[in-house]
Amino acid sequence: MPVHVLLFDAGTDQEGIHSLELNGRTVVLLFEDSDDAERYAGLLEAQDFPVPTVEPLDREEMELFCGEAGYEARFVPAGFLPQSAEDRLLIAPPERNMDVTNWQEQREQQEQASESSGDPSLEAFRRQLEGLL
Numbered sequence: 001m002p003v004h005v006l007l008f009d010a011g012t013d014q015e016g017i018h019s020l021e022l023n024g025r026t027v028v029l030l031f032e033d034s035d036d037a038e039r040y041a042g043l044l045e046a047q048d049f050p051v052p053t054v055e056p057l058d059r060e061e062m063e064l065f066c067g068e069a070g071y072e073a074r075f076v077p078a079g080f081l082p083q084s085a086e087d088r089l090l091i092a093p094p095e096r097n098m099d100v101t102n103w104q105e106q107r108e109q110q111e112q113a114s115e116s117s118g119d120p121s122l123e124a125f126r127r128q129l130e131g132l133l
Contacts, residue, residue: 004057008053
C-alpha cells in the first residue's frame, strides 16, 4: 500500500525526509492521502521552510526504513482528526521549526563519519536507504 512522504531535494544526493521531534522521538509522517501530504507541505512552505515534494512510497518499505534508522513511522489516515496537541502536529507543522539552513552540511558530515568508521552495517543501511529512494 502506498503512503505519501515529504522529501527535500528528491532524487538528488542531498535528498532528505521530513521528520518531527516528538518527546525525544524522531517521527516520520506517512500520509495515506496525497492531498493531506500536499497540504502539510504547503503549510511548511508558508513558514518559510524549504519546499518538500510529496512522493508515494511503499508503506512496508518506509516502516522498515524508519525502524532500521531508529525513527518512528506514524501513519496519518485520510480524514484524520487530532485528539491531542501531539496529534495536531500530524496534520499541521509546529509553529517553530528547527533551523535547517545547514542540514545538508550536517548530513555530509554524518556520511563522512560513517564511511571513515568502516562499519559494514552502516554502509549496508546507507545502500538500503538509497535503494528505497
